[in-house]
Amino acid sequence: MADILLFFATPSRVISLLLFLGLFLWPLKYRRRTARLLLAAAFALFLLAGSGILGGLVLARLERDPALPAxxxxxxxxxxxxxxxxxxxxxxxxxxxxxxxxxxxxxxxxxxxxxxxxxxxxxxxxxxxxxxxxxxxxxxxxxxxxxxxxxxxxxxxxxxxxxxxxxxxxxxxxxxxxxxxxxxxxxxxxxxxxxxxxxxxxxxxxxxxxxxxxxxxxxxxxxxxxxxxCRELCRYEAARLRRLARALWHRLRPPG
Structure with missing residues (x-):
């Protein structure tokens, strides 16, 4: 059960999600260049945390756990x-x-x-x-x-x-x-x-x-x-990331 909770609630995933949501909901008129950089960093960390890399590390840990039959x-x-x-x-x-x-x-x-x-x-x-x-x-x-x-x-x-x-x-x-x-x-x-x-x-x-x-x-x-x-996966993810980047740009671009 602990490994399952670790997979679904990794600290980096929770922290990056809270940081991303907090900066995204911050009123636009109070945003400055530093805040935009922090928002971009939080967004990148959120994508990394949800990309399956941490899931792969947890799976490797499950395979090495002596409490589980190899x-x-x-x-x-x-x-x-x-x-x-x-x-x-x-x-x-x-x-x-x-x-x-x-x-x-x-x-x-x-x-x-x-x-x-x-x-x-x-x-x-x-x-x-x-x-x-x-x-x-x-x-x-x-x-x-x-x-x-x-x-x-x-x-x-x-x-x-x-x-x-x-x-x-x-x-x-x-x-x-x-x-x-x-x-x-x-x-x-x-x-x-x-x-x-x-x-x-x-x-x-x-x-x-x-x-x-x-x-x-x-x-x-x-x-x-x-x-x-793999080709289907790459096409889908490329289109998805383009949509996310376009939405983020429309949200962050300077007024006017």
Whole structure:
């Protein structure tokens, strides 16, 4: 639990957010050049704190923590893909996760099973349909590969999914594919239920500047993210940063 709180409430993230909000809400007529520089520095620190770098450091700490069982070395026997039915708000995460799972299977020919686990939320027929759609896309991308795709219909999230998979993946090494911001909690849940996950973050499009780039995640397998996913991530983040810079410039530019 302490590591989870550390991931979501790092001091630099909280301080930079408070500093950025305080300076941003400061009345414009009282702003001077020094205040604008401080605002720009706070904004840069906020982007850095939310970019996934600190999350990668926390994940590395989780892997070195002697209180947690160390994951066995690859090769893994299966792929567990989390968060493929999170609704429209998580569609980008689901697409990147599917691409990462395809890349993992192509890099490791011994992987013959893929288990699709939905994101947190109440079980519903709509979520089951999203699971089936994700499985169909995965089958099309893996055409010609001898891979079994297993669904967990009626599942309310990763915790229940790991409980269902515990008899199958007990004492088994498997690749855990999930969005970067979900990875620390997913690792703890998998290890608490007796699994031996090897983390393979898939990146995230829905928040955090440059989150999910290869250099930000020092994991045993590296970031199993295809070139297509990396290009999509870079295009999205570049457009997002341009919008943020334009809004900040309109806010800070001198009147007249």
């Amino acid at each position: 994951p066995p070395a690859p090769p893994a026997a299966a792929v567990v893909l989390l968060g493929v039915s999170g609704g429209p708000a998580r569609a980008d995460d689901a697409r990147l996760g599917i691409l990462a799972a395809v890349e993992a299977i192509r890099r490791h020919p011994g992987l013959r099973s893929v288990y699709l686990v939905p994101a947190d939320g109440p079980a519903s027929p709509e979520r089951d349909l999203e699971l089936e759609a994700a499985a169909g896309l995965l089958r099309r991308l893996l055409a010609g590969e001898a891979v079994d795709i297993h669904l967990l219909p009626g599942c309310s999230g990763p915790v229940e999914g790991f409980r269902r998979l515990a008899p199958i993946l007990d004492h088994t090494s498997f690749l855990l594919v999930a969005a970067a911001y979900r990875m620390p909690r997913a690792l703890l849940a998998a290890r608490d239920l007796g699994g031996h996950p090897v983390p393979a973050p898939s990146g995230r499009l829905s928040g955090g500047a440059s989150r999910g780039l290869r250099s930000l995640w020092p994991t045993p397998e590296g970031l199993l993210c295809s070139d297509l996913a």
